[in-house]
Amino acid sequence: MKLVLRALVVLLGLLIIVLLVNTIRLTSHQLTNVPPATPIHVPDSAIQRLAGAIRIPTVSYTDYALTDTTQFDEFLTYIKASFPLVHQRLKQETFNQYGLLFEWEGRNPSLKPILLMGHYDVVPVIQGTQRMWKKPPFDGVIEDGYLYGRGTLDDKMSVIGLLESAEYLLQSGFQPERTLFLAFGHDEETAGFLGAQTIAAALKKRSVSLEYILDEGGIIKTDGVSGMQKPVALIGISEKGYLSLELTAVGKGGHSSMPPPQTSIGMVAEAISKLEKHPFHARLNGGVDHLLDYLASEVSFGQRIVFANQWLFAPLIEKTLAQTKSGNASIRTTTAPTIFRAGAKDNVLPIDATATINFRLLPGDTVEGVIERVKEIIENDSITVSVLGKGNNPAAVSDPETPAFLTIHKTIKSVFPDVAVAPYIMLGATDSKFYSALSTAIYRFSPLPLNDEGTQTIHGTNERIGVKDYQNMIRFYVALIKNSQS
Structure with missing residues (x-):
């Protein structure tokens, strides 16, 4: 038992050393001593x-x-x-x-x-x-x-x-x-x-x-990002892809007094619920990793340890970013139901129901991959999945x-x-x-x-x-x- 404890202590010590070395070796990406731009008069x-x-x-x-x-x-x-x-x-x-x-x-x-x-x-x-x-x-x-x-x-x-x-x-x-x-x-x-x-x-x-x-x-985000209060100039190095899918279910219709166990609206609603409960996986390598690299030298020492060791702290970073809408959107392909069309009268069962779902694709994902995953999640061959308009992969x-x-x-x-710069x-x-x-x-x-x-x-x-x-x-x-x- 003592040998196991000693081994754990040694491993913990080695881990701490690796974390500190990675943090200390971190070099700043921020340019310094940049001469001011030549003053020019901009008239009223x-x-x-x-x-x-x-x-x-x-x-x-x-x-x-x-x-x-x-x-x-x-x-x-x-x-x-x-x-x-x-x-x-x-x-x-x-x-x-x-x-x-x-x-x-x-x-x-x-x-x-x-x-x-x-x-x-x-x-x-x-x-x-x-x-x-x-x-x-x-x-x-x-x-x-x-x-x-x-x-x-x-x-x-x-x-x-x-x-x-x-x-x-x-x-x-x-x-x-x-x-x-x-x-x-x-x-x-x-x-x-x-x-x-x-x-x-x-x-x-x-x-x-x-x-x-x-x-x-x-x-130039004046109220900072990632826990920083310092203004940050954000330079886009890519942009998310775009895809809208239509999910359509077809029922038999009829009188609302004799409904089936699940209507076409129910089928599509269930599919939407599944998609919202199973978001695309979070990833830092869709671009956030570059942002963290550039800001690591500008944050507190504790945050610097986390940013400099993404290989270990990625789950923590992802969990933290997912707490805000913008942060969550930066680490995953997003799923947004935007339109629902079904029915015409309150006592008539609709024959068909269609929902439009908009996806913004994180670099590394593809249109084909998103379509395949959507079908896997909804698990219903009775629902037709079709592309609305033109989709495009991330830049x-x-x-x-x-x-x-x-x-x-x-x-x-x-x-x-006075700003920090980050991709x-x-x-x-x-x-x-x-x-x-x-x-x-x-x-x-x-x-x-x-x-x-x-x-x-x-x-x-x-x-x-x-x-x-x-x-x-x-x-x-x-x-x-x-x-x-x-």
Whole structure:
């Protein structure tokens, strides 16, 4: 017995030594001593130009027939008048009339181009919620240091901010060594098939190979992540896949006074209950592992031991992250029942019942794998499982150790010196998914400080951007273009 206890003590001691060695050997990924970006004056007229863009309701609808294209025509006219040098000196192309591609040719053709992108379409304001806005969603009102309106965060601020940056650089006589593309979609909110997909296909046909791509995405989370209170700049290195399935059961119908043991509604409801009770397995290797690696040097010593030894503490980390909706979504493929259709009258048994379930796929999972697992979980051959629309696999994970990532990291630190930088997995989808054939270095970051409350306004009510935050966004894009020239 004493030998067993001694052996356990020795093993425990060895374990403690391994944990401490791994923790002590941990090196910080955070850049230090980064010189501040060259100061530039952003005039008050810049926020007025963004306000003007907000006043043009470029709302895109899934049913394209509902889209008011005259607003998109007005937007193109507006940016042409607002950014004359961009339109005079950069090559411009349109795709499906409203998708935009600008090319600023560099002096050194041996350097791969970079592509900075965004989209200028916006989601509708839900009918009846206009009264909940402090300022009308399409009036572009500036008050108390904020610009209010649909598109201030998603994503006209990126489009107009990039155009402001290019206009400023042109005015200052800047000429890039590396060719710069600016790509702006007009239907990102409805899948991006007419805009980004078409632009990407054209560049692929021309055999364009890009050094890196930067799209909208992660923000500067001012209230921290993973127990940190320090602001964290989150750079998306991948994004989750998308799949919607319809589960359909067919019964015999009839009078409700003589129901069968289980109706078609009951069968589908049981299937949904099984799916919710058996979520997809949690995994750190879907991207959270990179986030933890980058933040390990910024947390307390106790947390550092946990982050530096994921091989041992993965279950604890997963359990902790699963306690919040965003944390849970970052470690697994999620299951969300969103639509249920069945029945027409209270005393008539429905013949068929259909539920729509939306899945957001964690990198490492596939559309085919999700479908197979859904069928295994529901265990009912009487329920038909079919794909709704088009599903897509998660984006490939871009390396957070590339020179391109380093350039973005350096630029963030030069404009926002007090933040930590970390890669993460985007929970939503962006237009960048169409550009995978053009570069292996695709990143998603919007240089915008937001807390949890601020992020809730995206696609919600009172969407707004701080005037000073928008000015810093322009400074970031100017610095990024300059830092990307070698």
